[in-house]
Amino acid sequence: EPEVTxxxxxxxxxxxxxxxxxxxxxxxxxxxxxxxQILGQKVEFLVSFxxxxxxxxxxxxxxxxxxxxxxxxxxxLKIRSTKLEDSAMYFCAYPGLAGAxxxxxxxxxxxxTRLTVL
Amino acid sequence: xxxxxxxxxxxCAEGRAANLPCNHSTIxxxxxxxxxxQIHSQGPQxxxxxxxxxxxxxxxxxxxxxxxxxxxxxxxxxxxxDTAVYYCIVNMDSWGKxxxxxxxxxxxxP
Numbered sequence: 001e002p003e004v005t006x007x008x009x010x011x012x013x014x015x016x017x018x019x020x021x022x023x024x025x026x027x028x029x030x031x032x033x034x035x036x037q038i039l040g041q042k043v044e045f046l047v048s049f050x051x052x053x054x055x056x057x058x059x060x061x062x063x064x065x066x067x068x069x070x071x072x073x074x075x076x077l078k079i080r081s082t083k084l085e086d087s088a089m090y091f092c093a094y095p096g097l098a099g100a101x102x103x104x105x106x107x108x109x110x111x112x113t114r115l116t117v118l
Numbered sequence: 119x120x121x122x123x124x125x126x127x128x129x130c131a132e133g134r135a136a137n138l139p140c141n142h143s144t145i146x147x148x149x150x151x152x153x154x155x156q157i158h159s160q161g162p163q164x165x166x167x168x169x170x171x172x173x174x175x176x177x178x179x180x181x182x183x184x185x186x187x188x189x190x191x192x193x194x195x196x197x198x199x200d201t202a203v204y205y206c207i208v209n210m211d212s213w214g215k216x217x218x219x220x221x222x223x224x225x226x227x228p
Contacts, residue, residue: 043218
């Protein structure tokens, strides 16, 4: 199974601060996703990223959120001004076949970053 | 997008087969049935998927009814490490986003 790493594993921040969560997958993936899971709740889709552009975003993904692929390999999720309700596990994911489209294709998830906003 | 219905929880004895049902009566012809699981707070883990035919891999088997309105995930020999929340997902859109429901909490007991 392909590996994806996420850093940091745990981030504690004060409300109103900016945080950047990073994901490093195997290279050459065109599709990429971010999900979040508030403690005790279901996993929620945030945004999908295709060929360096946002292809779809949920209503959760408001102006406080942004995604980038700054150096061609890492993917980042930035929250500009964190709120208490942003406390959650954040997972990145990508399709199993490099360059393949979605549909008949599994997604591999990273281990997640636990974000705690105080 | 097709919605799924799964039991909230189920118990299974270690070493026995675990049969996890999922109803997806509104599934469309081009939607796949996917199964994922999540162990504690780890990232969801892909298990298996299928369109029409039954599928088997090293982790599990997937049985899809002929009308595709329901499916069953089979863990042939459940172990304690199979304790997890299991998600049945059939509403994969053209961009591949996964829409998770509440899933089934499976507890494997010795």
